[in-house]
Amino acid sequence: MNEVYGPIIRDGLWKNNPALVQLLGLCPLLAVSNTTINGLGLGLATTLTLVASNGLVSLLRKQIPDEARLPVFVMIIASIVTAIELSMNAWFHELYLILGIFIPLIVTNCAITGRAEAFAARNPVGPAIVDGLMMGIGFTAVLVLLGAMRELIGQGTILSEAHLMFGEGARNLSIVLFEHYRGFLMVLLPPGAFIGLGLIVALKNVIDARQKAKQAKVTTTEAVPANA
Amino acid sequence: MNNIQKQVLSVGLVLAGFAIGATSIVAVTEAYTHDKIIENERQTLLSAINALVDSSEYDNDILTDVITLPKTKLLATKEETTVYRARKNNSPIAAVFTSIAPNGYSGSIKLLVGVYHDGTLAGVRVISHKETPGLGDKINEKKTNWILKFKGLSLTNPVDSQWAVKKDGGAFDQFTGATITPRAVVTAVKKSLQFFEQNRDELFKETK
Numbered sequence: 001m002n003e004v005y006g007p008i009i010r011d012g013l014w015k016n017n018p019a020l021v022q023l024l025g026l027c028p029l030l031a032v033s034n035t036t037i038n039g040l041g042l043g044l045a046t047t048l049t050l051v052a053s054n055g056l057v058s059l060l061r062k063q064i065p066d067e068a069r070l071p072v073f074v075m076i077i078a079s080i081v082t083a084i085e086l087s088m089n090a091w092f093h094e095l096y097l098i099l100g101i102f103i104p105l106i107v108t109n110c111a112i113t114g115r116a117e118a119f120a121a122r123n124p125v126g127p128a129i130v131d132g133l134m135m136g137i138g139f140t141a142v143l144v145l146l147g148a149m150r151e152l153i154g155q156g157t158i159l160s161e162a163h164l165m166f167g168e169g170a171r172n173l174s175i176v177l178f179e180h181y182r183g184f185l186m187v188l189l190p191p192g193a194f195i196g197l198g199l200i201v202a203l204k205n206v207i208d209a210r211q212k213a214k215q216a217k218v219t220t221t222e223a224v225p226a227n228a
Numbered sequence: 229m230n231n232i233q234k235q236v237l238s239v240g241l242v243l244a245g246f247a248i249g250a251t252s253i254v255a256v257t258e259a260y261t262h263d264k265i266i267e268n269e270r271q272t273l274l275s276a277i278n279a280l281v282d283s284s285e286y287d288n289d290i291l292t293d294v295i296t297l298p299k300t301k302l303l304a305t306k307e308e309t310t311v312y313r314a315r316k317n318n319s320p321i322a323a324v325f326t327s328i329a330p331n332g333y334s335g336s337i338k339l340l341v342g343v344y345h346d347g348t349l350a351g352v353r354v355i356s357h358k359e360t361p362g363l364g365d366k367i368n369e370k371k372t373n374w375i376l377k378f379k380g381l382s383l384t385n386p387v388d389s390q391w392a393v394k395k396d397g398g399a400f401d402q403f404t405g406a407t408i409t410p411r412a413v414v415t416a417v418k419k420s421l422q423f424f425e426q427n428r429d430e431l432f433k434e435t436k
Contacts, residue, residue: 063242064242064246065238065239065242065243067235067239068239068240068242068243071243072243072246075246075247075250076246076250078250079250079251079253079254080253082254082257083253083254083257086254086257086258086261086265087257087261089261089265089268090260090261090264090265090268091261091264093268093271093272097272182404182405183363183404183405185360185363185405188360188363189360
């Protein structure tokens with residue numbers, strides 16, 4: 001179990017994070033990460049689509065001819081996204097009014113085609129679904145982090161409009177950190193998204209480099225007594 | 229038929245099969261959800277209208293008692309305007325305009341403007357906009373109560389020259405860092421009121 005799923009989980013959340021390492025799906029990522037709640041909304045919708053599309057592609061992988069796999073993936077993903085949008089509009093209308101604007105953006109998210117091609121088409125259904133879930137969570141985490149950064153610097157709040165997603169009870173989740181904050185418009189506009197994402201990618205690289213250095217140290221110190 | 233042709237044909241057929249499958253999924257979902265979605269949209273519009281003119285104030289079917297106004301200079305829109313009419317015992321109560329403020333900071337702002345028969349505002353709400361988050365989007369009633377202050381105003385309260393944002397010498401607050409958005413909304417509301425004033429009797433004519 002751990003041998004199969006462990007690496008998939010680590011890949012999706014950190015090592016091969018779709019937003020930070022593969023740098024896929026940047027168009028929707030940069031467009032809607034201006035608040036925490038927007039980021040969370042797009043993240044959840046993307047995760048749902050990733051799980052469904054990975055599962056379906058993996059299930060049909062023996063029937064999909066290699067030469068025509070990309071058009072087939074695109075058709076599967078587009079129909080899943082449309083079906084999800086219609087179902088949400090019908091049965092979760094309140095949620096649809098909030099997330100609805102993000103759903104069409106998912107079709108343009110190449111992270112989903114990317115996972116279908118790189119993972120789901122070559123692996124059994126179980127791992128493919130876990131891969132979709134983990135990639136989705138990894139993507140969501142970056143979106144929420146970037147959204148929180150931009151919201152905090154741009155308008156001095158965190159989790160504003162939480163009630164739009166979680167209902168009226170969540171209204172007090174919103175935190176105003178700076179009263180009478182004058183706002184930092186650039187951070188809310190697209191340039192802020194690029195700079196913010198760049199900083200997060202840099203932070204990840206620093207952490208990775210530190211860990212690598214630590215590991216190298218551990219192996220050399222371990223190696224010393226063996227030589228002596 | 230040589231091998232390449234055979235291969236092309238078989239791949240093409242499989243692709244066609246997938247296309248049929250994918251289209252069927254969408255078609256079946258659409259068929260199952262169609263009525264429910266129409267009903268949901270109706271409810272959403274109705275609750276938006278009822279936020280302006282309470283359902284106890286009228287007794288007609290407001291969503292079907294509609295007239296469509298052609299593009300006019302006064303309303304300054306590039307699209308047709310729909311007007312929902314509220315009546316009680318067949319006497320006119322209020323008209324709800326789907327007005328458009330064409331000159332927002334980033335594109336058009338869609339509004340619902342409710343006007344009582346005597347020319348006072350029942351209220352204004354934003355239906356959709358693309359204004360800057362954190363600045364211009366304060367026109368949304370979920371973010372600040374700015375737009376709620378229109379309720380009860382009319383063309384004589386404040387007087388004509390005061391129908392502008394404070395920066396332009398008027399009576400309405402602008403937002404820090406965003407003047408264009410409130411200016412556009414104030415102008416659109418004023419134009420709707422002027423249109424109402426000039427066409428009041430036309431507007432409530434029965435269309436049957």
